[in-house]
Amino acid sequence: xxxxxxxxxxxxxxxxxxxxxxxxxxxxxxxxxxxxxxxxxxxxxxxxxxxxxxxxxxxxxxxxxxxxxxxxxxxxxxxxxxxxxxxxxxxxxxxxxxxxxxxxxxxxxxxxxxxxxxxxxxxxxxxxxxxxxxx
Amino acid sequence: xxxxxxxxxxxxxxxxxxxxxxxxxxxxxxxxxxxxxxxxxxxxxxxxxxxxxxxxxxxxxxxxxxxxxxxxxxxxxxxxxxxxxxxxxxxxxxxxxxxxxxxxxxxxxxxxxxxxxxxxxxxxxxxxxxxxxxx
Amino acid sequence: xxxxxxxxxxxxxxxxxxxxxxxxxxxxxxxxxxxxxxxxxxxxxxxxxxxxxxxxxxxxxxxxxxxxxxxxxxxxxxxxxxxxxxxxxxxxxxxxxxxxxxxxxxxxxxxxxxxxxxxxxxxxxxxxxxxxxxx
Amino acid sequence: xxxxxxxxxxxxxxxxxxxxxxxxxxxxxxxxxxxxxxxxxxxxxxxxxxxxxxxxxxxxxxxxxxxxxxxxxxxxxxxxxxxxxxxxxxxxxxxxxxxxxxxxxxxxxxxxxxxxxxxxxxxxxxxxxxxxxxx
Amino acid sequence: xxxxxxxxxxxxxxxxxxxxxxxxxxxxxxxxxxxxxxxxxxxxxxxxxxxxxxxxxxxxxxxxxxxxxxxxxxxxxxxxxxxxxxxxxxxxxxxxxxxxxxxxxxxxxxxxxxxxxxxxxxxxxxxxxxxxxxx
Amino acid sequence: xxxxxxxxxxxxxxxxxxxxxxxxxxxxxxxxxxxxxxxxxxxxxxxxxxxxxxxxxxxxxxxxxxxxxxxxxxxxxxxxxxxxxxxxxxxxxxxxxxxxxxxxxxxxxxxxxxxxxxxxxxxxxxxxxxxxxxx
Numbered sequence: 082x083x084x085x086x087x088x089x090x091x092x093x094x095x096x097x098x099x100x101x102x103x104x105x106x107x108x109x110x111x112x113x114x115x116x117x118x119x120x121x122x123x124x125x126x127x128x129x130x131x132x133x134x135x136x137x138x139x140x141x142x143x144x145x146x147x148x149x150x151x152x153x154x155x156x157x158x159x160x161x162x163x164x165x166x167x168x169x170x171x172x173x174x175x176x177x178x179x180x181x182x183x184x185x186x187x188x189x190x191x192x193x194x195x196x197x198x199x200x201x202x203x204x205x206x207x208x209x210x211x212x213x214x215x216x
Numbered sequence: 217x218x219x220x221x222x223x224x225x226x227x228x229x230x231x232x233x234x235x236x237x238x239x240x241x242x243x244x245x246x247x248x249x250x251x252x253x254x255x256x257x258x259x260x261x262x263x264x265x266x267x268x269x270x271x272x273x274x275x276x277x278x279x280x281x282x283x284x285x286x287x288x289x290x291x292x293x294x295x296x297x298x299x300x301x302x303x304x305x306x307x308x309x310x311x312x313x314x315x316x317x318x319x320x321x322x323x324x325x326x327x328x329x330x331x332x333x334x335x336x337x338x339x340x341x342x343x344x345x346x347x348x349x350x351x
Numbered sequence: 352x353x354x355x356x357x358x359x360x361x362x363x364x365x366x367x368x369x370x371x372x373x374x375x376x377x378x379x380x381x382x383x384x385x386x387x388x389x390x391x392x393x394x395x396x397x398x399x400x401x402x403x404x405x406x407x408x409x410x411x412x413x414x415x416x417x418x419x420x421x422x423x424x425x426x427x428x429x430x431x432x433x434x435x436x437x438x439x440x441x442x443x444x445x446x447x448x449x450x451x452x453x454x455x456x457x458x459x460x461x462x463x464x465x466x467x468x469x470x471x472x473x474x475x476x477x478x479x480x481x482x483x484x485x486x
Numbered sequence: 487x488x489x490x491x492x493x494x495x496x497x498x499x500x501x502x503x504x505x506x507x508x509x510x511x512x513x514x515x516x517x518x519x520x521x522x523x524x525x526x527x528x529x530x531x532x533x534x535x536x537x538x539x540x541x542x543x544x545x546x547x548x549x550x551x552x553x554x555x556x557x558x559x560x561x562x563x564x565x566x567x568x569x570x571x572x573x574x575x576x577x578x579x580x581x582x583x584x585x586x587x588x589x590x591x592x593x594x595x596x597x598x599x600x601x602x603x604x605x606x607x608x609x610x611x612x613x614x615x616x617x618x619x620x621x
Numbered sequence: 622x623x624x625x626x627x628x629x630x631x632x633x634x635x636x637x638x639x640x641x642x643x644x645x646x647x648x649x650x651x652x653x654x655x656x657x658x659x660x661x662x663x664x665x666x667x668x669x670x671x672x673x674x675x676x677x678x679x680x681x682x683x684x685x686x687x688x689x690x691x692x693x694x695x696x697x698x699x700x701x702x703x704x705x706x707x708x709x710x711x712x713x714x715x716x717x718x719x720x721x722x723x724x725x726x727x728x729x730x731x732x733x734x735x736x737x738x739x740x741x742x743x744x745x746x747x748x749x750x751x752x753x754x755x756x
Numbered sequence: 757x758x759x760x761x762x763x764x765x766x767x768x769x770x771x772x773x774x775x776x777x778x779x780x781x782x783x784x785x786x787x788x789x790x791x792x793x794x795x796x797x798x799x800x801x802x803x804x805x806x807x808x809x810x811x812x813x814x815x816x817x818x819x820x821x822x823x824x825x826x827x828x829x830x831x832x833x834x835x836x837x838x839x840x841x842x843x844x845x846x847x848x849x850x851x852x853x854x855x856x857x858x859x860x861x862x863x864x865x866x867x868x869x870x871x872x873x874x875x876x877x878x879x880x881x882x883x884x885x886x887x888x889x890x891x
Binding site: 157 | 868876
Binding site: 142161164189210 | 299331
């Protein structure tokens with residue numbers, strides 16, 4: 082059970098209603114998921130998070146599917162079940178196939194393994210890897 | 217300082233030398249970075265890790281650059297400095313620009329933020345996000 | 352389901368019963384929550400943890416509410432659902448309002464984001480921030 | 487070494503210069519720390535992060551010192567050395583004494599310990615702790 | 622609900638069926654747990670993970686029970702409920718008693734606490750601890 | 757640089773001096789490592805941590821070497837460089853060989869990998885693994 086109740090459309094103050102309307106318009110669906118409804122207990126936090134998410138996850142030098150895959154990879158590493166479910170759903174909507182999901186999970190598993198091999202053995206960074214964009 | 221010393225070419229037993237040779241052939245460079253040289257203190261671990269990495273990070277339904285970006289995202293979340301340096305260097309070699317790196321870091325930051333907003337408020341998973349490939 | 356069963360009042364050996372009694376006296380309630388009852392499978396661990404918690408979480412140069420907020424912040428970052436639920440309940444009992452909870456979650460989210468921006472870009476520590484109490 | 491170079495005042499484009507100016511005005515110092523200078527490689531990320539940080543860390547129902555203590559607690563749990571150094575310096579400027587720092591660290595250590603006791607034994611959440619603000 | 626459905630014996634392609642057969646032969650039981658059945662959506666990942674696990678977790682200079690205890694310790698620290706449940710069951714089958722489990726959890730809790738005390742205070746590594754096998 | 761200075765023998769108040777004396781007597785060496793000297797800025801925290809550590813890490817149903825291996829495994833997973841260095845040195849003093857260290861690191865790597873495979877695919881716990889000591 083969430084610490085605070087989700088905010089329904091009926092109970093939403095104006096600032097929240099405006100964000101809900103923009104989520105609906107941007108996504109082309111009436112559905113507002115629990116994350117936004119619980120976040121709405123703090124209208125300023127809701128508005129800021131939605132604005133940032135739109136700015137970060139849209140088209141850029143990385144395409145939206147790649148960004149969703151990265152989002153899922155982080156969420157797996159942090160063990161956030163909600164985020165894995167919601168962002169893998171979003172990734173599927175942007176074209177992720179089951180094969181791509183399994184490859185994503187393979188890379189995440191491998192990275193988590195080698196991260197700990199490196200850390201466990203205290204491997205020093207090679208000069209060749211220092212400041213890759215400063216050479 | 218690493219817990220165990222890196223294994224030089226001269227000191228490498230046959231199983232290690234074979235992996236070093238395959239790394240050189242696969243990558244087209246004489247350079248063997250510290251990760252492999254320290255891992256070589258356990259030849260079986262070295263061989264297994266290299267074999268797995270080649271299998272996981274090669275061309276698939278996800279391209280090698282996307283896989284490196286995911287690798288960096290996990291390494292940032294785990295705080296593995298060596299892995300961030302080595303895999304961002306690898307990503308750059310596969311085409312990552314400074315702009316792409318900054319976008320990657322933005323997504324990783326945003327995901328880490330919202331992972332904790334979700335967890336902190338104990339938001340329950342929406343039915344719409346359950347088992348995205350089971351519908 | 353817990354790995355080991357909770358220890359009821361009836362089944363509690365003397366060392367456990369003494370801790371249960373002190374929890375009840377200290378908190379002014381008959382209720383003993385699951386954490387202590389499962390920990391009671393190791394009476395020495397139970398006694399040590401309760402003694403430490405009383406010492407750490409009481410009045411000091413930081414007040415008990417601030418300490419509970421810090422406890423919740425750590426529990427969110429670690430993704431410990433039980434700890435988020437129990438310590439946010441404790442924080443509410445010490446005066447945390449819904450507004451304060453939302454601000455706490457905002458700070459925790461922001462810190463998790465910037466922690467990763469810093470780590471992802473490998474930002475070196477400024478001299479001005481070195482050893483703040485050694486100047 | 488950071489992945490990308492810090493952006494000097496001389497090299498700063500207009501959007502970055504505007505943020506630098508606001509940091510200086512807000513903090514009443516000429517000093518701009520490395521975090522902002524490296525983030526400036528992505529002017530939009532720099533501007534967004536600074537705007538968010540000002541909104542989140544200012545006076546609210548929680549005071550700025552409490553927010554800095556929470557920031558440090560998260561940074562310790564994530565192992566972000568830069569963030570520990572910079573935000574403990576900020577906390578000291580807002581009144582944190584060495585005694586308060588040691589208490590903060592004690593609470594963070596204790597929370598990390600009990601988080602794992604709970605998780606390791608798979609303790610189920612008591613009904614009494616469910617949805618503390620929904621009763 | 623898992624993101625992808627478990628693969629039943631009936632639906633298993635040849636490569637998956639071969640791994641299932643080897644799991645059954647190695648463990649001396651007909652039971653195949655959910656982890657392998659969901660992993661089977663990617664036969665190559667399934668085969669690689671099973672091969673690696675057999676190599677890593679068998680008899681070596683560390684005995685299989687010690688290895689399972691280490692596995693549980695990592696799983697607790699990462700908050701992986703499935704892994705805690707499955708590997709503590711495996712550890713019990715190799716001789717772990719309730720007393721040993723409670724001691725394991727105590728050590729994991731203590732390590733998580735002192736890890737954060739060290740990190741929070743930014744304690745520098747003593748020369749005496751550098752490269753323990755390089756002296 | 758540590759946030760607070762290490763406490764020398766000369767500057768140690770009575771409560772700290774007593775702990776230093778017990779560390780020396782228990783370990784049979786004059787050497788006091790940085791962890792205790794920095795912790796000594798809070799004599800109560802120092803005394804409590806030392807007392808707990810002696811209780812947890814001594815002989816029990818698990819032997820001291822196994823406990824040190826578990827300590828190192830947690831420290832690797834948390835990325836605590838100081839703790840990896842100090843507890844692998846302690847493990848070596850209790851009999852850990854380079855071969856055992858490499859096996860430990862292999863298990864830690866493997867556990868971190870499969871933890872994320874499980875989490876990434878949201879694998880549900882099998883009934884057979886529920887409450888292993890409650891059957």
